[in-house]
Amino acid sequence: MNNEIKNILESVKQGDMSVDDAMLKLKNEPFKELGYAKVDTHRMVRQGRGEVVYGEGKTSDQIIGIVDTLINAGQETIIITRLSPEKAAVLSKHHDIDYNEAGRIAVAGRFPEPDGLGRIVIATGGTSDIPVAEEASVTCRALGNEVLRLYDIGVAGIHRLLANREHIMQASVIITIAGMEGALASVVGGMADCPVIAVPTSVGYGASFNGLSALLSMLNSCASGVAVVNIDNGFGAGFMASRINHMEAKK
Amino acid sequence: MNNEIKNILESVKQGDMSVDDAMLKLKNEPFKELGYAKVDTHRMVRQGRGEVVYGEGKTSDQIIGIVDTLINAGQETIIITRLSPEKAAVLSKHHDIDYNEAGRIAVAGRFPEPDGLGRIVIATGGTSDIPVAEEASVTCRALGNEVLRLYDIGVAGIHRLLANREHIMQASVIITIAGMEGALASVVGGMADCPVIAVPTSVGYGASFNGLSALLSMLNSCASGVAVVNIDNGFGAGFMASRINHMEAKK
Amino acid sequence: MNNEIKNILESVKQGDMSVDDAMLKLKNEPFKELGYAKVDTHRMVRQGRGEVVYGEGKTSDQIIGIVDTLINAGQETIIITRLSPEKAAVLSKHHDIDYNEAGRIAVAGRFPEPDGLGRIVIATGGTSDIPVAEEASVTCRALGNEVLRLYDIGVAGIHRLLANREHIMQASVIITIAGMEGALASVVGGMADCPVIAVPTSVGYGASFNGLSALLSMLNSCASGVAVVNIDNGFGAGFMASRINHMEAKK
């Protein structure tokens, strides 16, 4: 950013650029105004990954408009989260998408080749946590990661978890997804030597209070190396895991 | 109780008992009025175990008065919970007591011989949970149970728990005590084949909200065979465990 | 477990078993992988009772698959909880089931003969608590217990409770089920000399906050010998009560 400013200033000094043009450049918005949304077309430059579309509360037309804008801006892989089957059906008529119904998540464009440091393991406590896990899984793959899914290995049958000990020890990053008492994060966190992202889910009833129980459990994990995202936020966990799995040396 | 009424009625019919005496008997209070408390001197008869004294919010004099009343009523073992060291010091001048400072619990009279079905295992997640565990342990022993203490075997180091697998498998009843995320209850619950009593503790900080996190975790345990008592309620867990450990056939 | 390891080691030493076979045996997973679930086929061995199927959030096909697996593994009684009438109808075409619509619970296979220490009493505060009570009742019976149901004996009409005093005194274990203020647990807990499992229900409105009021009441019960399970968790209460009712001496 700094260099850009310097270059502009130099151009102005050289007379290669008028003051007005420089003004314009310095104020030029790095997003495209669609009226109902300001689409961030520079995010790829700024943050290394392109804009993601949050589908909830947007009409099919709005989603199509945003996807068009991003494609035109050159983004090769576009993730659309919280997308209902109905909207996915409409969207699929305009764009070639890969839709995962369990995870309610679609990808427009191509899945990149995995280029991360290692494999991301996604573990769930039970069968009911699978939708959140699928959202995380698609997100990881769309961001260039290899994924291993270990579903239904909750702590009430600790042997199921122990049987997968090697997978856990060899993971680059682990996403643990659990509702109810959310104990999976602590047990996995104690076994693993890699970063663990914990996702509480709203699975449960009564005193689970829509995920509050699992959320508090995970925040209070007695294991180190565990950080938490919002309830049911499979996308957020996948995004964070991908960032970690793509770490590289910064001088 | 029914038989007693019948006997009284028969006596009245036979003329062996006057109507007024029968009235008296039917209304006779099974507790002793001390002004500041109604001491339940029949509880041994009614519920199999004697009255327990809750020390919090009572003066040393009140506690001494209640213990006197119970001793006079023939109770051989008297548990006094939530007893501060200061009050314990005063009490020890009037009665021969066995005081556990960590658990803030005293026993007046003698500890009975263990006569339960098996051994009660008391497991804690961490070192900070020990006070609650000691309260449970003294309670169990005072009610006639053999106790095995497994402290600091929290799930973040699952091997510590697995190393004690045999003790867990051989327990008659297990009391799991944990703060923070309270995951111990679920993991033990999944390994054991006996009833598990879970005690959340107020150990932790921040989002543990004084034990709320562990409480919700334990209530939402995905393992079957787990029931929960109040936060920090070591006595309640010990009492319940003892009842279970003294089960016998009822025709 | 220990003996098993020892036997394997002895066999290897004797040359009766190859190293590879021993490896296999030691690593053999005690669960069957169905893709969407890891069915625990060893639980009967490990914990004395077979796997229970939680129906919520599973498709009819998944449930049928799991039941098949368990039947093939030799489990004689299979409990399926939180089963909607629609799924029950589908399931009943593949398996011979006994479905309790109020409790939304089904049993595949046969109900065993009662072989517990005594009778489990299930008491509810009101008529609206009956669905939870039925879930508990079917669970108890499917696990080999005799059950007595005392419905609608809430504390606002204490004579209804007192009229059943004998049943309460003679119970082996009591399950108290109540919503609203949940006071039933304390009153029953004060009368009984056996373990009491308390189930708060979401019955009520306004400040009952979906069962929170009853839950807190039961956790704070001033009576000893009361432990609590999750809101509306009739199955959990039944399972715990059955475990207690099948206690036996462990050397």
Next chain:
Amino acid sequence: MNNEIKNILESVKQGDMSVDDAMLKLKNEPFKELGYAKVDTHRMVRQGRGEVVYGEGKTSDQIIGIVDTLINAGQETIIITRLSPEKAAVLSKHHDIDYNEAGRIAVAGRFPEPDGLGRIVIATGGTSDIPVAEEASVTCRALGNEVLRLYDIGVAGIHRLLANREHIMQASVIITIAGMEGALASVVGGMADCPVIAVPTSVGYGASFNGLSALLSMLNSCASGVAVVNIDNGFGAGFMASRINHMEAKK
């Protein structure tokens, strides 16, 4: 009030009162301004009982000033609540007060003769609830009511409550005071045929959450004829009970 306005208007019409005097009268403040407080010297006229002084957060000097003002205004009985022993000691040097240390409540002036419809019964669940009960008791007596105190009759020993059944049946109004699970209100409410005022107390620990548990219990009482005041609000309960006990026909 209406008549007063009419009289003023008539006087103005007759010329007996100037417009300015009438203006003054119509705007005359029915309270005395002390700078730090506006003392309500007309409350006796307006609401039948005099001003009550809330001692918390007021200095001894402020309290003395307010009491002086009320005495000068002719109030014969002045209740001062939430009064610490230290402030009570200072106050007693300026005014002749009757101080109840347990209830932290003082009365300046004389206790009136009981002139209510009947007796107010004040029942507590345990010994620790006595401070709140004493606050209620002094309030009732200072407002002209006969009081019967039944302390430590909590529902965990229902026979203690049943032994007092007659007192409960004969009460004019009942104040039930309980912490922990607060079940006393429901049981008493189901037995009594008079209005019941329920006071939750902050007695308890863990999941009592400083009285929240008892508060919710009492609000959800399944018994009719129960209304609730704030946690630990013995004064409020006593005031309400006194109002009810002094009901009379209004044409």
Next chain:
Amino acid sequence: MNNEIKNILESVKQGDMSVDDAMLKLKNEPFKELGYAKVDTHRMVRQGRGEVVYGEGKTSDQIIGIVDTLINAGQETIIITRLSPEKAAVLSKHHDIDYNEAGRIAVAGRFPEPDGLGRIVIATGGTSDIPVAEEASVTCRALGNEVLRLYDIGVAGIHRLLANREHIMQASVIITIAGMEGALASVVGGMADCPVIAVPTSVGYGASFNGLSALLSMLNSCASGVAVVNIDNGFGAGFMASRINHMEAKK
């Protein structure tokens, strides 16, 4: 009750009653067992008013059965609360009922003549609180009270309240019903000299949290002489108000 026991004992002594008959009398249940409910046919004797039927969660058939039982037991006025229009339609084919759709409350039998001490005023903060107010109003009338309804006099337009000052000053009991910030109870409580029953309602949105805001407001009312019932509990408020309005001297 005491006399009854004495009489039975005397009869047994005189030989006028056999021991078995006495046993029977002493144990005779004051409720009728319908299987799904224990109908309290003695409540009129015990508490002065008959049984009330809570319609929610009961089938039309169950309600009809309970109403039949009560009519046969001689109860002249039967209140059925939380009754949906659909069930009311079914019920009206079997019994002559007066149904108030706004309040979802029906009365079978006749409304008694008002015989209370005075008039019960029912005030609401807004138009949306009317359903709760109607439930209270029908309850009051069915229990023998004259009712005056003052709707939509919330504190944001204090002149609407002041314009009704006389009605408030002349009331025997006042029921204040408000959602949102629930301030009506405090303002009315400060103006009135009679008992005030406050009913928080779930009217509002956002931070009203389904009535929690109004509930807390009312519990914390700075006015004396206010007691609170559960959120939306119009029936409970009406019942309590009626009890207060029927107070009479007890020797």
Next chain:
Amino acid sequence: MNNEIKNILESVKQGDMSVDDAMLKLKNEPFKELGYAKVDTHRMVRQGRGEVVYGEGKTSDQIIGIVDTLINAGQETIIITRLSPEKAAVLSKHHDIDYNEAGRIAVAGRFPEPDGLGRIVIATGGTSDIPVAEEASVTCRALGNEVLRLYDIGVAGIHRLLANREHIMQASVIITIAGMEGALASVVGGMADCPVIAVPTSVGYGASFNGLSALLSMLNSCASGVAVVNIDNGFGAGFMASRINHMEAKK
């Protein structure tokens, strides 16, 4: 008000007005009683703006009735909030209304010319907050304000906000509307030199707890000059902003 009283008194003194007429005048209600509502026809006089109609929980007929009353009382612009499209359709047959479907808000009568001190800026964090923003926008315009809408400028892409810095610096009042973490209010509050009204929205999921997260954020804003209204209360924010934008010197 004072002068009015004085005038009445003078008239009475002069004999120009009878005592009875004066009584009437002093008691004359400044609202019109419709049975289901007390319409405040004097609010324009008293508070500078006319009555606003809250559409939720009112029938179309009731709304039409209230609007008629206000029009007859001479109110030129009538705002109807929380109006469903169905009711809007009915209403539009009786009155000429301008209906904003996103904001569920209608205006009957004419929009006044903007006459405020400056421009009100309405900023939202995301696209999903637009309905609340539209409610605020219509309210502002109907109350005589010029409005600038800046939608989807949430803090996660701070450059979108910075690009609008000038609009923020030049605003007269700013309304910031955001769900999820609600950080927009703090960042805008730190940049602006005018009053900021913050509106938390219920947009979000999981730990947003229906707007609680944004509400707490905004209340805890580390920026000065920010005040908060209820969750989703676009109308309230618009009304408050308009009041501020119409400030004028008061001697």
Next chain:
Amino acid sequence: MNNEIKNILESVKQGDMSVDDAMLKLKNEPFKELGYAKVDTHRMVRQGRGEVVYGEGKTSDQIIGIVDTLINAGQETIIITRLSPEKAAVLSKHHDIDYNEAGRIAVAGRFPEPDGLGRIVIATGGTSDIPVAEEASVTCRALGNEVLRLYDIGVAGIHRLLANREHIMQASVIITIAGMEGALASVVGGMADCPVIAVPTSVGYGASFNGLSALLSMLNSCASGVAVVNIDNGFGAGFMASRINHMEAKK
């Protein structure tokens, strides 16, 4: 800001400023780094009022250092909030301050002449709310406003409020401060025609939950023209009120 950039660019073009100097100017930090704090010395320019010092959690030395920095930067009036008497004593040795002990707030430098649109009225519900009111009052005065304090006019004695009706009607802005049920905001909000800032206080006990009750009340106020700041945030209310009281036309 824009002009400044333009000027710099022009200077660069003219050769009057080197590229490096321009770089420097564009990046020059508008705050002074003290190590433990970044003091905002440009705020007066940017937001019209100078930096305010939050005393809590800062040492006396840190506070002295920050005040020095601000004085050196030319700020004439410096507000220090949440300042303990001990720190105030230390601070007063280095700077000439005006300390308000009740409000725990100090002002270094001079109080400006009032130059607002009118008078700010600060009203409290009770005597215990005075500390918060004093914090607001000093803040308002230090920011150039005339203040009128109306203390102890809570709604339980509505005549105290009505007696001050004129003051309320003539206010430019009103700050209402109340704990417990916080109803004052709604009643004042309904009477006033100016913006009302509501401050909930932590005054109360039991179900006031440290100010939560008053906070929710104020957020749910049924009166329009009310906005809320954090619990006990007298400073924030004063700052907001001052901003509103200094509104002026923006073209």
Next chain:
Amino acid sequence: MNNEIKNILESVKQGDMSVDDAMLKLKNEPFKELGYAKVDTHRMVRQGRGEVVYGEGKTSDQIIGIVDTLINAGQETIIITRLSPEKAAVLSKHHDIDYNEAGRIAVAGRFPEPDGLGRIVIATGGTSDIPVAEEASVTCRALGNEVLRLYDIGVAGIHRLLANREHIMQASVIITIAGMEGALASVVGGMADCPVIAVPTSVGYGASFNGLSALLSMLNSCASGVAVVNIDNGFGAGFMASRINHMEAKK
């Protein structure tokens, strides 16, 4: 682990190891039992970093004992968190420690050379958050990371944050620490292209509810690439950041 088992089995087969020795090896505990704690001496092997000592609730003697054990086991750097100055003073007599009083954290042994991928930036919203930041900072350095601290750059003065934009863009991992509304995490999260760990702090008052407000804000962050740890958990954030900063390729 697997290979180890195989080797043991081979040795047994070869006769090189007796069955009993093999039994012993397979059961050998990887922790040292101190009675009050089970010190994990294998963690370095298992998880790459040594055991960390949580000082809260442990006596000085217990801490010294654990540190001795770890030193004897060869651990070179030992972190002791939540260590009071008093205990630190005692500990420093037995071991050479580096104690950070603000962060209440000590390091025994040597700080390793930084060997991470890049620099960890630790940013706080205000001065009061510094203790938590120091805990994080010492943790990071003790685990081999270079740290840059940016304190007091909260979002209310966004220019302070923008002035540090380059540091944020060049960070390897960022830890954002903020209380009150916690908005810093979202703004930084939107600017950075590296993983962000958010730490809510208990700094604030009133509706911050001891950190709940900041916690919810951070969990609901609209920025991607943000994960959250417990309130005030500086250590946890530092540990997680270090793990991420030491990521390396796993085949």
